[in-house]
Amino acid sequence: MTTQQTPPPATPTDGPEPSPAAGATHRRSAVAPGAVSLDLAAQAPELSNSVGEYLRAWVKRIRSGESGLLPVVGGLLILGIIFQVKSHYFLTAGNLTNLLVQGAVFVLLGMAEIWVLLLGEIDLSIGYVAGIGGVVTAILAAPPDNFPWWAAILIALAVTAAIGALQGALVILLGLPSFIVTLAGLLGWEGVLLYLVNGHGTGGTIRLSNSVLLDLSNGNLSPVASWVVMVAGVAAFGAVTILRDRHRRVSGLVAPPMAVSVAKVVLVAVAGVGLVLITNVNRSVIGNLRGLPYVVLIILGFLAAWTFVLGRTRFGRYVYAIGGNPEATRRAGVSLGWNRLWAFTLTGLTAGAAGILYTSRLGSISNNIDGGTLVLYAVAAAVIGGTSLFGGRGRMVHALLGGLVIATIYNGMGLIGLAADYQYMLTALVLLAAVTADALARRGRAKA
Amino acid sequence: MSIATDTSTPGLAGGAGGPLLGLRGITKTFGAVQALNGVDLDVPAGQITALVGDNGAGKSTLIKTVSGIWAPSDGVISWEGRPVEVHTPRDADDLGIATVYQDLALCDNLDIVQNMFLGHELLTRRLLDEATMEKTAKQTLADLSVTTVQSVRQPVGSLSGGQRQSVAVARAVMRDAKLVIMDEPTAALGVSQTAQVLDLIHRLGERGIAVLVISHNLTDVFEVADRIAVLYLGRLVSSGPIADYDTQRTVELITTGGSSTRSDGNGTGNGTAESKD
Numbered sequence: 001m002t003t004q005q006t007p008p009p010a011t012p013t014d015g016p017e018p019s020p021a022a023g024a025t026h027r028r029s030a031v032a033p034g035a036v037s038l039d040l041a042a043q044a045p046e047l048s049n050s051v052g053e054y055l056r057a058w059v060k061r062i063r064s065g066e067s068g069l070l071p072v073v074g075g076l077l078i079l080g081i082i083f084q085v086k087s088h089y090f091l092t093a094g095n096l097t098n099l100l101v102q103g104a105v106f107v108l109l110g111m112a113e114i115w116v117l118l119l120g121e122i123d124l125s126i127g128y129v130a131g132i133g134g135v136v137t138a139i140l141a142a143p144p145d146n147f148p149w150w151a152a153i154l155i156a157l158a159v160t161a162a163i164g165a166l167q168g169a170l171v172i173l174l175g176l177p178s179f180i181v182t183l184a185g186l187l188g189w190e191g192v193l194l195y196l197v198n199g200h201g202t203g204g205t206i207r208l209s210n211s212v213l214l215d216l217s218n219g220n221l222s223p224v225a226s227w228v229v230m231v232a233g234v235a236a237f238g239a240v241t242i243l244r245d246r247h248r249r250v251s252g253l254v255a256p257p258m259a260v261s262v263a264k265v266v267l268v269a270v271a272g273v274g275l276v277l278i279t280n281v282n283r284s285v286i287g288n289l290r291g292l293p294y295v296v297l298i299i300l301g302f303l304a305a306w307t308f309v310l311g312r313t314r315f316g317r318y319v320y321a322i323g324g325n326p327e328a329t330r331r332a333g334v335s336l337g338w339n340r341l342w343a344f345t346l347t348g349l350t351a352g353a354a355g356i357l358y359t360s361r362l363g364s365i366s367n368n369i370d371g372g373t374l375v376l377y378a379v380a381a382a383v384i385g386g387t388s389l390f391g392g393r394g395r396m397v398h399a400l401l402g403g404l405v406i407a408t409i410y411n412g413m414g415l416i417g418l419a420a421d422y423q424y425m426l427t428a429l430v431l432l433a434a435v436t437a438d439a440l441a442r443r444g445r446a447k448a
Numbered sequence: 449m450s451i452a453t454d455t456s457t458p459g460l461a462g463g464a465g466g467p468l469l470g471l472r473g474i475t476k477t478f479g480a481v482q483a484l485n486g487v488d489l490d491v492p493a494g495q496i497t498a499l500v501g502d503n504g505a506g507k508s509t510l511i512k513t514v515s516g517i518w519a520p521s522d523g524v525i526s527w528e529g530r531p532v533e534v535h536t537p538r539d540a541d542d543l544g545i546a547t548v549y550q551d552l553a554l555c556d557n558l559d560i561v562q563n564m565f566l567g568h569e570l571l572t573r574r575l576l577d578e579a580t581m582e583k584t585a586k587q588t589l590a591d592l593s594v595t596t597v598q599s600v601r602q603p604v605g606s607l608s609g610g611q612r613q614s615v616a617v618a619r620a621v622m623r624d625a626k627l628v629i630m631d632e633p634t635a636a637l638g639v640s641q642t643a644q645v646l647d648l649i650h651r652l653g654e655r656g657i658a659v660l661v662i663s664h665n666l667t668d669v670f671e672v673a674d675r676i677a678v679l680y681l682g683r684l685v686s687s688g689p690i691a692d693y694d695t696q697r698t699v700e701l702i703t704t705g706g707s708s709t710r711s712d713g714n715g716t717g718n719g720t721a722e723s724k725d
Contacts, residue, residue: 251579312575317558321566324555331553332567333538392557 051257071437072385072401075430076408083412090415094283097293101217103407104295105130105358109374110381110399111306112350115343117382118310120323120391121178123344125167125185126351126378127371131193133160133352134359134369138206139196141213149212157352163189164348168341190371197367205366208359216298217361220291223280229292230272233300238265295357299400302350306396319343323391380427381406384434405430466529468493468658469514469545469627474523476509483509485682486523491627496649496659498669498690501679502702507662508550510679511629514660515547516540546620550631554612556605560597561585563604564619588622589614592651596644610641617648627658634668646672666695680705 061068083090109126116123133156139145140152147155167185171178200206208214221229241261248255255261279292310316318339321329330336359365383389384405385398406427413423467490476484484506491497501507513520516534524531527543534540540547554563561578564585570577585600594614597607604615613633620628630649634642649672652659663669669676670690677687678701685705700706 248579251583253579253582314569314571314576317562317566317569317576321555321558321562324557325553327551328553328555329566331537331547331549333536333541334567392555 051259054257054260069386069397069401071434072398072405075384075433076401076405079405079408079412079430083408083415087412087415090412092283093278093281095411095415097279097283099404099407099411100279101293101295101361102411103403104217104299105354105361105374106377106381106406107299107400107403108302108350108354108357109378110385110403111302111396112347112354113375113378113382114387114394114396114399115306115319115347115350116178117379117387117389118319118323118391118394119340119343120326121171121340121344122182122379122389123164123167123178123185123347123351124182124375125163125189125371126182126347126354127374128186128189128193128369129160129163129348129351129371130355130358130374131365131369131371132163132189132196133157133355134365135193135196135206135355136160137213137356138208138359138365139200141208141210142200142206149210152210152213153356156356157349160352160355161345161349164351165341165345167348168344171344172337172340186372186375193369193371194367197365204368205364207364213356213360214363215294215360217293217295217357218363219294220279220289221294221297223290226276226280226292229297230276234265234269234272237268241265295361298353298357302353303396303400306346306350310396315339315342320392323393325392377406377427380431384431386434402434467491468528469660470526470529471510471514472524472526474510474513474520474525476506476513476518477521483682484513484520487679487682487684489677489684489687491658491660492675493626493658494653494656495674496653496661496672497675497677498673499660499662499677499679500664500666500669500698500702504681505679505702506682507679508631509682511547511631511660511662514540515545515629541623544624544626545629546623546625546627547629548613548616548620548631548633550635554604554616557603559603560589560600560607560615563615564588564622566619568623584622585618588618592618592621592648594618594648608641609637610644613637613641613645614648617645617652621652621655621657625657627660628652630659630661632662632664634663634665642668666698669698670695678702678706 080091089095109130112126112130113123136156136159137152140147140155141149163185167178167181170176170181197204197206220226241264245255245258245261275296276292279296280290283289310319318329318334321332321334322336322339326336355365358369379389381399381402382394383402385394385400385402387394387398387402409426409430410423413419413426469489469491471487471489474484474487474489475482487506487510489510499507499510512518514525514534516537516539519533519535525534526532527545532539532543534543534545537547555566558566561582565581570581570584572580582600589595589597589600592614594611597611597614604612607615617628617630617633633645633649637645646668649659649661653674661669661673673690675688676690676693676698678685678698680701683705686701
């Protein structure tokens with residue numbers, strides 16, 4: 001940095017004598033442009049022309065604390081190796097697919113939490129809001145209502161979105177801390193959930209019988225359809241990536257080197273092929289159980305949609321801006337209230353979707369759902385993935401990776417026969433490690 | 449009475465019609481505290497006006513009134529000769545008044561382009577038009593000869609104080625502001641960065657943009673300003689072309705409100721005499 005000493009403060013006595021005479025002479029000689037050129041460590045790697053330059057900028061960025069997704073991907077690999085050493089069943093196709101399905105709820109709840117975390121708020125109620133989403137779906141789809149599955153889902157999502165909006169409105173209009181409002185929600189919505197489940201009169205558990213609802217978490221595409229969907233998805237990702245780069249180049253802006261973009265697409269293609277190869281293995285001892293689970297598509301759909309909204313719309317931009325500096329955003333003429341309200345609403349909506357997947361996986365929803373633990377896992381998933389608790393920094397993909405870390409611990413500990421006690425302790429350690437990595441990275445960034 | 453301060457100046461402000469911004473009898477009270485007391489001030493187009501005064505003289509209160517942070521308790525704001533109401537920052541923005549606050553009001557987590565377009569994003573088919581925004585931002589920075597920024601896609605949090613100031617000013621210029629108000633733009637800057645910012649202020653003037661700059665630093669004021677206005681305890685005690693002032697006189701006005709030369713106890717009556725120096 002080139003910050004020098006502050007100039008003499010404004011004490012009127014030590015100002016040098018200016019020449020008050022002619023208007024022209026008090027103009028000082030112009031400073032040569034570029035006289036103060038700064039070497040910024042955190043240069044964006046997108047703005048390099050060659051692959052070598054791109055990689056150097058990337059390494060520099062990691063060194064300066066912008067480590068991005070590296071720590072969580074590394075953590076995931078390490079956990080995978082540990083569990084595979086301890087249990088040879090871990091890396092089997094059947095278990096990995098199971099892990100994806102287990103992780104879906106954590107991932108989706110993490111995405112729900114990220115909406116409010118980006119604002120610099122928190123939502124402690126989403127565990128039970130998710131529960132309400134599941135309960136409403138289950139009640140409506142069961143006798144005597146017998147709603148079609150899609151109507152039950154839409155109504156449940158509307159209800160949980162409304163819950164999110166209500167809590168958001170209390171935070172925004174009354175200026176209450178979101179921590180307290182949603183803590184009340186944590187208690188209150190559990191009460192509502194108990195009331196609904198117990199009032200249903202089926203002994204504290206509401207079973208799902210609709211096959212579509214059950215298939216959300218338990219059904220699979222056919223192996224052929226898995227390939228088709230995967231190829232289409234990778235092609236879409238590749239087209240978007242390459243076209244965006246071309247658009248930038250045509251507009252005369254710097255784009256990442258072609259080789260880097262191609263490498264990115266190839267990486268995603270390899271991941272897609274791997275995913276389909278794994279899920280297309282027959283994982284049933286008896287009969288035939290093959291193909292990509294629907295739930296993976298649902299998660300990727302949410303990931304794509306929310307990433308798009310955050311990255312490409314005004315609303316998404318304002319969510320980041322409010323989390324970064326609400327006062328600056330207000331002065332820029334942005335309505336803080338409406339944008340925050342929408343974020344709280346999307347938190348409720350996404351949590352409701354997570355609750356429906358949760359209910360679908362279990363085939364029923366009962367009055368002993370542990371929404372308190374679920375919300376802590378959701379926050380942990382977001383933070384482990386790299387989203388800041390202080391607002392303004394985070395991406396939806398963080399919930400995906402963080403949620404997979406939690407699902408891996410949950411799944412792996414179960415495989416090697418360690419019960420909940422160890423599982424909680426290990427999750428705590430991973431969470432601490434993630435937060436520590438973030439804090440150290442920040443310190444690095446401040447120094448750089 | 450206090451009008452005298454201003455009636456003495458239009459001839460010197462350049463004959464191109466009335467002032468861009470005219471304040472008449474602006475008063476602002478916070479409960480029992482009277483922060484501004486009948487301030488009359490003209491800011492001519494295309495000139496750099498420095499607003500000076502001691503701590504608590506009402507400088508920040510005055511610019512917050514003009515930029516729509518709060519409404520004056522009394523008085524009239526006129527813009528290009530017409531009386532206007534400025535109730536919100538958006539009102540000021542619509543008129544062409546852009547304020548660069550002391551804390552710069554930037555989002556550290558957003559990059560330069562995102563900050564420059566915050567609240568005014570360009571859209572194509574309802575989606576953010578990043579390419580056009582990035583090009584416009586680059587062009588604006590280049591027009592202002594801001595060349596020290598390596599990439600317009602780096603987060604503002606990674607910039608130096610002078611660069612942040614440049615981004616805040618460029619944001620104002622990009623929106624075709626006719627008046628840029630700057631609150632202590634050099635207060636936290638080192639020597640070379642201060643020079644950068646003063647240079648930037650000059651270039652605004654050259655582009656025909658009026659600048660109202662608050663500063664404690666009289667060196668900077670005399671280096672950059674065309675006109676000077678002195679606030680003392682909520683009253684405008686003197687204003688006029690900078691050539692009529694020197695440091696000693698200005699210091700006296702800032703610290704005593706010019707009471708040593710005052711004949712009446714009012715303080716505003718002698719503005720005429722001082723401007724004619």
